[in-house]
Amino acid sequence: MDIFRIEGPVQLSGSVKINGSKNAALPIMAATILAPGKSTLKGVPHLSDVSVCGELLGRLGCKLSRNQNDDLCIDSTVIDNPVGEYEIVRRMRAGICILGPLLARYGRAEVSMPGGCAIGDRPVNLHLKGLQTLGAKIHLKNGYIIAETPNSLKGKEIFMGGAFGSTVLGTANVLMAATLAKGKTVIESAACEPEIIDLANALNKMGAKISGIGSPRLTIEGVRQLHPVEFEVIPDRIEAGTFMVAAAITASQLRLENCRLNDMMGVVDKLRSIGVTIDAQDDGCVIARRGTIKPADITTQPYPGFPTDLQAQFMALLSLAEGNSVVIEKIFPDRFMHVAELTRMAANLRKEGQVVIVAGVKKLIAAPVMASDLRASAALVLAGLAAEGTTIINRVYHIDRGYERIEKRLNPLGAKIFRENV
Numbered sequence: 439m440d441i442f443r444i445e446g447p448v449q450l451s452g453s454v455k456i457n458g459s460k461n462a463a464l465p466i467m468a469a470t471i472l473a474p475g476k477s478t479l480k481g482v483p484h485l486s487d488v489s490v491c492g493e494l495l496g497r498l499g500c501k502l503s504r505n506q507n508d509d510l511c512i513d514s515t516v517i518d519n520p521v522g523e524y525e526i527v528r529r530m531r532a533g534i535c536i537l538g539p540l541l542a543r544y545g546r547a548e549v550s551m552p553g554g555c556a557i558g559d560r561p562v563n564l565h566l567k568g569l570q571t572l573g574a575k576i577h578l579k580n581g582y583i584i585a586e587t588p589n590s591l592k593g594k595e596i597f598m599g600g601a602f603g604s605t606v607l608g609t610a611n612v613l614m615a616a617t618l619a620k621g622k623t624v625i626e627s628a629a630c631e632p633e634i635i636d637l638a639n640a641l642n643k644m645g646a647k648i649s650g651i652g653s654p655r656l657t658i659e660g661v662r663q664l665h666p667v668e669f670e671v672i673p674d675r676i677e678a679g680t681f682m683v684a685a686a687i688t689a690s691q692l693r694l695e696n697c698r699l700n701d702m703m704g705v706v707d708k709l710r711s712i713g714v715t716i717d718a719q720d721d722g723c724v725i726a727r728r729g730t731i732k733p734a735d736i737t738t739q740p741y742p743g744f745p746t747d748l749q750a751q752f753m754a755l756l757s758l759a760e761g762n763s764v765v766i767e768k769i770f771p772d773r774f775m776h777v778a779e780l781t782r783m784a785a786n787l788r789k790e791g792q793v794v795i796v797a798g799v800k801k802l803i804a805a806p807v808m809a810s811d812l813r814a815s816a817a818l819v820l821a822g823l824a825a826e827g828t829t830i831i832n833r834v835y836h837i838d839r840g841y842e843r844i845e846k847r848l849n850p851l852g853a854k855i856f857r858e859n860v
């Protein structure tokens with residue numbers, strides 16, 4: 439198993455190119471099921487989650503390859519085994535996203551329930567409610583969702599809001615199924631994340647008729663069939679946010695290329711309030727922190743609110759602020775596995791339910807720590823860049839799920855991260 443050995447504190451400088459978005463690529467890969475033939479997806483990063491999604495599509499019958507431009511080619515002409523196996527879906531929850539497309543294309547799907555997750559309870563009741571409203575008959579059997587449409591799916595009005603607001607992958611699943619349903623579907627309280635906008639744009643390029651894209655009300659006129667496409671996924675706003683925090687926590691200046699500030703205005707606003715400067719430039723920005731880190735209050739919300747996928751990274755940053763900050767996690771109330779690990783690095787954090795009081799400290803001290811999930815592990819890497827001494831991060835496989843060889847991206851900027859196999 440790989441570990442990271444990180445020497446700190448360091449200062450960073452230079453520029454880094456932001457990769458394509460994991461959370462846009464995964465549902466768009468599933469969407470190729472709807473369009474029999476060969477689709478070409480550009481900008482799909484090399485991540486373990488992408489490989490697992492590829493494995494899942496491969497088991498359905500799809501043929502996957504990378505061409506000389508490193509584009510991901512998915513040939514979905516033949517799908518002869520509409521089953522999403524537990525052994526794969528348990529490794530990548532986004533695998534649930536094949537349910538809607540399989541149902542729409544085949545009228546039948548068997549997909550494993552995703553199972554438990556380190557960041558907390560992650561039900562799929564809204565996914566199932568949406569698909570049932572479109573006419574699917576759904577029952578659970580041996581941990582599998584069995585979904586069938588005796589007659590084809592029929593367009594309907596669906597309210598998709600849940601206890602924590604909209605659902606990203608739930609919206610994706612129902613949106614994809616509705617593209618081939620008979621008649622008009624209206625999804626109310628749809629997720630508005632840039633990744634959902636990207637999925638809807640990809641579907642429209644395949645021949646779907648979706649309007650209201652980017653708003654909480656999506657309208658879909660069902661069509662008879664979709665065709666394969668060539669499509670470039672958007673840059674990864676969560677990766678960009680992570681690199682922004684890397685510059686901020688090390689009092690450095692960095693240039694981010696291929697970064698869409700327009701997709702991350704809430705994040706940029708928060709960083710500026712913390713004392714970080716961000717100047718848009720060409721296809722990216724220059725980010726720098728020179729003065730002290732100011733405290734800030736953060737409440738995670740569905741887009742365009744502050745993303746839960748940057749909560750851990752900002753907690754690491756605010757642990758070095760001059761003063762107290764309050765972090766409230768409203769999307770995944772238990773998403774605090776990083777709190778105990780940052781505390782091991784001398785952060786002063788007090789957790790009360792879904793609230794963490796972050797009392798800023800002068801410095802972080804290196805320690806051996808344990809990665810528990812993707813974004814928590816990113817926060818530990820960022821803390822390691824600023825901490826005094828050698829930080830050891832165990833279970834690095836978590837970070838490989840969402841960041842492509844992060845040490846190879848940070849070390850040229852001045853970081854000292856060594857991957858070791860123990």
Ligand code: EPZ
Binds near residue numbers: 461562566812
């Ligand atoms: C997506 O997960 C992202 N994953 C997550 O990123 C991200 O944290 C999350 O959206 C929120 O932004 C991908 O895109 C692959 P949700 P998703 O359904 O769609 C509740 C990362 O780090 N809910 O929007 O699974 C749910 O429990 C990952 O890259 C229901 O109650 O999240 C949560 O509290 C981690 N019933 C809230 O809604 C449902 O049927 C939002 O979850 C579905 C969700």
